[in-house]
Amino acid sequence: MKNPTVQSGAILAVCASSLLLLMTIWPARVEAHVTGLMGGGFASGFLHPLSGLDHVLAMVAVGMWGAQLGSPAIWVLPVAFPMVMALGGMLGLIGVRLPGPEIGIAISAVVLGTAVLKEAKPRIELAAALVGFFAIFHGYAHGTELPPGASGMYFSLGFTIATGSLHAIGILIGLIHRWPAGKAAMRAAGAIVAAGGCYFLWSAWQ
Amino acid sequence: MSRFAKGWCLMSAAFVIFLWPAAAEAHLMSSGMGPFYDGAEHLLSSLDDFLGIIALALLAGQNNKQHGRYILFALPASWIVGGFAGLMRSTEWQQPVVSSLSIVVVGAMLATRSQWTALTFAGTASLFGLLHGYLNGSSMGTTGRGWIGLMGIALTVFVSVAFLSSFSLLLKAAWTQIAVRVAGSWIVAIGLLMTGWALR
Numbered sequence: 001m002k003n004p005t006v007q008s009g010a011i012l013a014v015c016a017s018s019l020l021l022l023m024t025i026w027p028a029r030v031e032a033h034v035t036g037l038m039g040g041g042f043a044s045g046f047l048h049p050l051s052g053l054d055h056v057l058a059m060v061a062v063g064m065w066g067a068q069l070g071s072p073a074i075w076v077l078p079v080a081f082p083m084v085m086a087l088g089g090m091l092g093l094i095g096v097r098l099p100g101p102e103i104g105i106a107i108s109a110v111v112l113g114t115a116v117l118k119e120a121k122p123r124i125e126l127a128a129a130l131v132g133f134f135a136i137f138h139g140y141a142h143g144t145e146l147p148p149g150a151s152g153m154y155f156s157l158g159f160t161i162a163t164g165s166l167h168a169i170g171i172l173i174g175l176i177h178r179w180p181a182g183k184a185a186m187r188a189a190g191a192i193v194a195a196g197g198c199y200f201l202w203s204a205w206q
Numbered sequence: 207m208s209r210f211a212k213g214w215c216l217m218s219a220a221f222v223i224f225l226w227p228a229a230a231e232a233h234l235m236s237s238g239m240g241p242f243y244d245g246a247e248h249l250l251s252s253l254d255d256f257l258g259i260i261a262l263a264l265l266a267g268q269n270n271k272q273h274g275r276y277i278l279f280a281l282p283a284s285w286i287v288g289g290f291a292g293l294m295r296s297t298e299w300q301q302p303v304v305s306s307l308s309i310v311v312v313g314a315m316l317a318t319r320s321q322w323t324a325l326t327f328a329g330t331a332s333l334f335g336l337l338h339g340y341l342n343g344s345s346m347g348t349t350g351r352g353w354i355g356l357m358g359i360a361l362t363v364f365v366s367v368a369f370l371s372s373f374s375l376l377l378k379a380a381w382t383q384i385a386v387r388v389a390g391s392w393i394v395a396i397g398l399l400m401t402g403w404a405l406r
Binding site for chain 2: 079083085087091092093094095153
């Protein structure tokens with residue numbers, strides 16, 4: 001990249017996204033469950049997807065994979081994921097039984113991390129279908145865990161914005177893919193996501 | 207500061223203010239300034255109404271000026287017609303599932319960036335306005351705000367559509383158009399979750 005303004009902007013974006021990611025995964029206890037301190041409303045919904053590292057890894061990986069694949073995947077995947085995830089949430093809310101959501105979430109981190117690691121470039125339809133399939137599990141887990149006393153509308157708003165922000169962080173991290181060293185770093189990040197997924201898969205089996 | 211940056215700052219400030227209310231409820235609240243402003247406040251604090259307006263106005267701007275001009279008058283007018291019909295009821299008529307599904311529909315239109323004719327688009331927006339106006343009217347009829355509150359809502363719809371659709375018209379860069387589509391997908395997601403909450 002020759003243009004110093006663009007380069008410094010990209011570096012700034014990567015630093016900002018890394019800082020944001022660090023802040024989001026900082027909580028001492030990372031569990032995908034609602035705690036007693038989480039009341040209703042926007043803040044509760046916003047914090048819910050951030051409270052489980054398995055969710056965070058998979059959603060950031062969606063953005064990173066989209067950035068690796070380039071247009072149109074860079075926006076198709078983050079558009080598809082929240083919609084299908086919400087469908088999964090709705091299924092959870094109305095009481096439809098889906099077996100093993102935690103296992104599905106862990107597998108999603110393994111698969112998406114591996115896709116980033118291997119720089120997999122399937123057809124856009126296949127990539128969207130894969131992301132959509134796993135989104136069902138993420139939404140279902142959240143849907144069944146929504147606190148009964150919360151303001152549904154504001155909870156949903158916070159929940160959706162947090163999910164989209166995690167994708168945006170993944171896309172911003174993916175900006176480093178344009179540099180040779182960045183490509184290697186992205187693959188390493190994919191390996192970390194996949195390893196994290198393996199750990200959560202092992203935990204889910206226990 | 208460029209026009210776009212100014213617009214973006216204004217939108218961000220509006221978004222923060224919009225999210226600010228600690229206890230926003232889907233029923234008429236008293237602003238202390240009379241029924242007209244009660245109506246205006248109701249619309250701005252009711253996401254189930256306002257999300258649909260955001261989606262329709264942004265989509266109008268993403269199409270062209272004619273879409274924006276049609277919806278600018280069609281949406282408030284249909285809201286008033288639906289509202290007066292709702293005022294005729296003696297009991298409140300709330301249909302959260304139908305209301306949430308209508309948000310899903312308009313959000314999906316934005317996410318897929320539907321390229322309908324201006325007339326078809328205005329007709330769809332009118333259906334949305336009739337439904338939500340009717341729901342508003344039926345609740346206002348039981349709380350005694352009446353047609354003045356309805357006028358407050360309609361004027362707020364008009365101003366919101368004018369502001370949002372003209373802002374959307376300015377968004378020409380590729381990434382801004384993607385951001386608008388992403389916003390549509392978020393609206394669909396919220397609508398689906400709200401449907402789940404309603405069916406729970």
